[in-house]
Amino acid sequence: MLIGFNLFTACKPKAEMPIDISKLSYNDFNAFIKISDEGMVTIFAPNPEIGQGVKTSMPMLIAEELDVPWKHVNVVQGKLDTNNYTRQIAGGSQSIRFGWEPLRQTGATARQMLVNAAAAKWGVDPSECTASQGVITNAAGETMGYGAVVKEAAVLEVPENIGLKDPKDFKIIGTDAQNVDIDKIISGKPLFGLDYKEEGMLYASVLRPPAFGKVLESFDATEAKAMPGVVDVITIGEKARDLLNGEGANWTVRLSDTDKVVVIANSTWEAMKAKKAIKAVWKDSSTLESTDFQDKQLLGLLDGKEFNTLRKDGDVSKAFASADQILERTYESPFLPHNCMEPMNFYANVTDQKIHLVGPIQTPEHSAAAVASMLGRDVEDIELEMTRMGGGFGRRLYSDFVTEAAEISDAIRKPVKMVSSREDDMTTGVYRPAIKYRIKASIKNGEISGYHLKEAAINSNMYGLIPNFFPAGTLENYQVDVAKYDSNISTGAWRAPYTNFLSFAEQSFFDELAEVLDKDPVQMRLDLLQKVKDTDDERIEYSGQRMEDVINLVVEKSGLRTPKDGVYQGFCAYYCHNTHIAEVADVVIENNQPVVKKVTVAVDCGVVVNPLGALNQIEGGVIDGIGHSMYGNLTFKEGMPESNNYNTYRLIRMNEAPVVETHFVKNTLSPTGLGEPTLPPAGAAIAIAINKATGNRLYQQPFIQQLNKKELVG
């Protein structure tokens, strides 16, 4: 149970309505809720906000059951507080899914306590009272505002198992709520990690190795130290290196293997400028890998026999041996940097008494643990505040920049903010690893008789749930094998890990299979899905029915069955992050090149908590998926990333973004997340549509390379 009482503080502001609700004094109710005497409510958003909208949508869940008008709610970002909150993490599109029950329960429990307190004041039984929109009403029709009983309510015994509303009674869930930070965003108020400032704070710019596989040998900072605003030049690395062997190692990155040179200055610009004046000598510590080398390693793995089998149904070898026909294709993807618009940064102030950490981090609990472990301190010494983040996309799951800031502040014993430049950010990242898939299917009597997927990846393979996604369960003979090559390049989660590329590979393959089988690609999926509708395989998480529903919806809404001249449509359906999605991309040929004009999306994410925010996530996910499939590409030469800023790394821009039209499957099932699941199908949908438009199948990302090579039309 998430309720935990704080001591309430009595206060009697005399403000008149209408009032600035952020300026009222509030009575602590519990770790999530404060209520002012006037009945205005502060709700603490427990999870980090990276742009996925949970700072708005999670408090909506509490406010719904608390039953207060949303316009009376002021949302405040909660700090890291492991005593009162659980799962304070932004990752896996899971915040709403996991918050759905407990956050509504928190609101409902608080509402019941307010009712109980009012009933006691009136001397009636609580069952004779109702609460709605911040007002409690008794059987005689008397009313009392929440603010009038909050002090009494907050000290009552916490009731258990309070019933939750029937979805038809929702007043807030399912209605459009604007981003709770919208006023600050449009007026440029301090909000992000990079905006955070404390009295006496210094700025740190970190010189890290120019290439993966190199470590610091020596450096000369004479010139840098003489530059204006430079306070000191130090080295860090030892403590983070020790951490690699201890607790928290999973949350750091390989860049910690080296010492790093840190310029401490009075301003960001002075620190960044002085860093460029440091003369560092680097030495090789391991292989300096290039992209062609890695490609050979991965293709070698696919050609080899050393695999871990993650799922094996039936016998694919037998199916292949007796096949009428075999289709085998290889799909290839590059490394991708996250490119959060706000570069990595963190504030740290390490003192003997406490450690104050502030900044943009998706994993505050792990980061605090890593810092405590690194500095040999109690985690109770750490106060960690999460700022709004200028994007996450998985990069801020890794706490390397938090431990750097803490190591720097520990060394200089001053408040300091570590700020990465864009070049630092892009060249010392934790990248989406390059992955290749080889998919082989056998055909017997006009049906798919066997399906074998092999993954060769840099550093890590798909997580265990993925082999149970479609088409698992629909085919008698099915096998998923994985192998990896251990590289010294830092890799990690990138929005929709693995599925961000696997979806393209598998869905493209199914489209090609349908062509070979002379089947309708939609009907082929629907036929296969019938086989999982009554499955007793507990590993299968996706629903055949829900997948069928999104497919039927997207077919209807996209006009797939009523083709238009000159518009080429690509269909795909996918399940990941517990959400079922189908997408149809419309491509036309302009100036001899395929152009994506529109993507129709059908989504089953259960209850849509905040439609306004949900649509934004869906549109962003689709366009992000298109952008990275089309253009995303980070190559390496002798360990050095070959792009370091947006002049050499292409991100999708407004003139390349198609219309995204979204349709929800309407149901009252528990909600699932939307931060990731619309991205993976987008690359597949446009590749399939491009094939329809040009006759060319795409097998490698980024597509732009293949599109540029070929005379596509005519």
Place this chain on the structure above:
Amino acid sequence: MPTYNLMINGNAQSVDVAADTPLLWVLRDHLEMVGTKYGCGIGQCGSCTVHVDGNATRSCLLQVSQLDGKSIKTIEGLSDDGSHPVQVAWKEVDVPQCGYCQAGQIMTATAFLENNSNPSTDDIKNAMQGNICRCASYKRIEAAVVNAAEKMG
């Protein structure tokens, strides 16, 4: 260090910084105006867009020593209360996801709409394509520019 006198949002401000300090960092680190964002430092992403004599300009590439006699407007100077039509449009459309790039988007859109009160969709895309939104809120940015154009028209 030399002193520079700047006219920012109608207020005279003076700073003691090196001559090559970009306006972006003068605003952020010296004048505590953090609405203008650092994104790339090379004029490629548009997060740091401000107006210089009414023109949308990348503040990361503008050295403080180049600004004598210029009138600078930042997101903080667009209005006192978020009531500029472009800000209102951004709010009505609920454009932001993470929100980091949006001040730059708003400043680019504002300068653009001051010179083109009745833009076509292509005009908008051409005007806004220099601003990256990594969350890809592009369709809402486009809708907000249309909305703002109606308000300003």
